[in-house]
Amino acid sequence: MIEFLIGVDGGGSGTRVRLARIDGVALAEGTAGPSGLLHGIKSAWSAVEEAAAQAFTNAGLPQSPRENVAIGLGLAGVHNKQWAANFVAANPGYAAVALATDAFTTVLGAHEGQPGAIIALGTGSVGEILHADGTRHEVGGWGFPAGDEAGGAWIGMKAINHIQHVIDGRAKPSEFASAVIEACGGDRDRIQVWLANATQTNYAQLARIVLQHGDSNDVAREILIEAGKQVALIGDALDPARKLPIALCGGLGEPLRAYLPSELLQRIVPPKGDSAAGGLRLIQQHLKE
DSSP, X not given: OOOEEEXXXXXXXXXXXXXXXXXXXXXXXXXXXXXXGGXXXXXXXXXXXXXXXXXXXXXXXOOOOGGGEEEEEEETTTTXXXXXXXXXXXXXXXXXXXXXXXXXXXXXXXTTTSSEEEEEESSSEEEEEEOTTSOEEEEEOOOTTTSOTTSHHHHHHHHHHHHHHHHHTSSOOOHHHHHHHHHTTSSHHHHHHHHXXXXXXXXXXXXXXXXXXXXXXXXXXXXXXXXXXXXXXXXXXXXXXXXXXXXXXXXXXXXXXXXXXXXXXXXXXXXXXXXXXXXXHHXXXXXXX
16 A cells, blocks of 8 residues: 655756655655666666655654555656666566656646746756646757756866866966866866766766856856856747746756846746656656546
8 A cells, every 4th residue: 555655856966855645745855866867777776765765764754665655756867768668667666656757847846737837957957848738848858968058067068178278278277267177187187087987967066166156257157158048048949939937947047047048037937846846746646547
C-alpha cells in the first residue's frame, strides 16, 4: 500500500526531493549530488535514493520500504528515450514511477498545473509551455555544449574562452580574468588539465564568478547581457503571442533577472512552486490515471 509520495528535481548539478504523505501534504526535503541521466543510470538512482533517505531522516521518520512509496521525477536527460527507458527499468522497487523532463515538472510546479510557461536556468537552460488545451512544447534544452544557452555551463564556457584569450595576449587581463584563471588551475598547463577533465557541472560553477564581476567588468557584463538576450529568444519562441505568464526558475533565474530585456521582464511572474512540487503533481496524476 502506498503511504508516501516523493517528488524529484534532478539536474546536472544536484538533486532535490520533497517527501509527502499520500494525501500530498509535504513533510520534508532532501538533497544529493547530480541525477541528470548524462551521469549514468546507476549514478542517477543512487543520488535519488540518497536524497530520499535524507528526506525521511529530516522528517523524523524511519525510511519506508520502497513498495510503500510512489515517486515522480523530473530529470535532465530524459529527452534521450533510451536513457529514460533504462532508468525506469532500473527502478529499485518503488510502487510507482512517473518520469518526465525536468522542464515539464518545473512548469507543473511553477503554475500549479495551470497554463503558463517557464524558463529554467541552472546548469543548463530550457523553456517549456503548457497551453490551455493541455498541449505543451519545449524550446531549447538541447544540452551542453551544443545548446543550453544562458545556462550556467554556457556562461562558464564563455568565461573560459575569455581567459584563453587573456593568457595568449589576445585580450587584456583583469580581476575577472584572474579569478577565472585561478578557479581553473592558475596557469596554462593546469588549465589544459582542467579542460581535459571538466564536466558540465565544472563549467557551470564558473558562472558564479561571472555574476560576481557583472557590475565591474565589461566582458563579464557582456556575457550576462548576451545570456539575457538568449533568455528572451526562448520566451518569444515559447509564446509568440505573449499571452501566457512566464516564470523564471532554477538557480540562475533570479541572478540573471537584472540582465533581461525590459520587454521580457513585463511577462515574468513569480513561480508558485518548484520542480520538486511538479514531481509530486506528476506522480499524483499518474496514480489517478
